[in-house]
Amino acid sequence: xxxxxxxxxxxxxxxxxxxxxxxxxxxxxxxxxxxxxxxxxxxxxxxxxxxxxxxxxxxxxxxxxxxxxxxxxxxxxxxxxxxxxxxxxxxxxxxxxxxxxxxxxxxxxxxxxxxxxxxxxxxxxxxxxxxxxxxxxxxxxxxxxxxxxxxxxxxxxxxxxxxxxxxxxxxxxxxxxxxxxxxxxxxxxxxxxxxxxxxxxxxxxxxxxxxxxxxxxxxxxxxxxxxxxxxxxxxxxxxxxxxxxxxxxxxxxxxxxxxxxxxxxxxxxxxxxxxxxxxxxxxxxxxxxxxxxxxxxxxxxxxxxxxxxxxxxxxxxxxxxxxxxxxxxxxxxxx
Numbered sequence: 001x002x003x004x005x006x007x008x009x010x011x012x013x014x015x016x017x018x019x020x021x022x023x024x025x026x027x028x029x030x031x032x033x034x035x036x037x038x039x040x041x042x043x044x045x046x047x048x049x050x051x052x053x054x055x056x057x058x059x060x061x062x063x064x065x066x067x068x069x070x071x072x073x074x075x076x077x078x079x080x081x082x083x084x085x086x087x088x089x090x091x092x093x094x095x096x097x098x099x100x101x102x103x104x105x106x107x108x109x110x111x112x113x114x115x116x117x118x119x120x121x122x123x124x125x126x127x128x129x130x131x132x133x134x135x136x137x138x139x140x141x142x143x144x145x146x147x148x149x150x151x152x153x154x155x156x157x158x159x160x161x162x163x164x165x166x167x168x169x170x171x172x173x174x175x176x177x178x179x180x181x182x183x184x185x186x187x188x189x190x191x192x193x194x195x196x197x198x199x200x201x202x203x204x205x206x207x208x209x210x211x212x213x214x215x216x217x218x219x220x221x222x223x224x225x226x227x228x229x230x231x232x233x234x235x236x237x238x239x240x241x242x243x244x245x246x247x248x249x250x251x252x253x254x255x256x257x258x259x260x261x262x263x264x265x266x267x268x269x270x271x272x273x274x275x276x277x278x279x280x281x282x283x284x285x286x287x288x289x290x291x292x293x294x295x296x297x298x299x300x301x302x303x304x305x306x307x308x309x310x311x312x313x314x315x316x317x318x319x320x321x322x323x324x325x326x327x328x329x330x331x332x333x334x335x
Contacts, residue, residue, distance in 0.1 A: 007070055016067045103152050141153075150191055154214045165185065219251035224251065246282065
């Protein structure tokens, strides 16, 4: 559900209690049921039971988070005669169903943590990313987050993540990025790659889980150096969705061709060429390479952008073996 839903706080609270009770009953009696069924030589498979138990727990947590948010919204409602009387039936409120689930709440907390890091809070000048409990939880959630969490996180924190990349570079010490900074960048890049491959819906109705607004934020962001750096510290190009990786690569190349990929002062002269790394990611992903260079209708335009990017980075020889030749080879390979 992507739209706001009209809900009654008391009804949500009751539903949350029932879901919690369902999970408790499954957890308490499930093992006994399985033992009895095996004793009776039942052919019924319980392989899915642990997954169903986890689902029941997530559903209970999601509903509890939504009920809490609904009550908070109802408490702020007022009428022409002032706040509703305590004995009045709670008002129906409009609730963003996905964003207010447990995953959405957790993603919101992590977005706030990342915003503190991007704003330089909890961190001394020249120091790596703060290693307090909240930062450690942020890293763990990014690495282990499920589809609901990753969609909620990138839906809320995409501009914050891009700001964080430049902030970390501006805090550079003897090295551009310290070990903790690299770990955070890898977690961000890895989670972004993961969410590009996830889908909501099935069959013909399937569509990318990455929110459209987040992809627009990435491709239209004025700081394409940070976008490219995030892709650089992400995983191998084969771990990205090819269509989305091609769109991101195209945006970076277009910005680079007009001189709009500006590194922060601390990154100038460093052994870091994120534009070349984006080209490497595209070269590693056969589908992205075919989109960029294998489509006869658009190949000349993309090839011109690529040649311009190669010319701009050739002086530093940072393109290594992910240069124009490799992309053209992948793009022309229709296997």
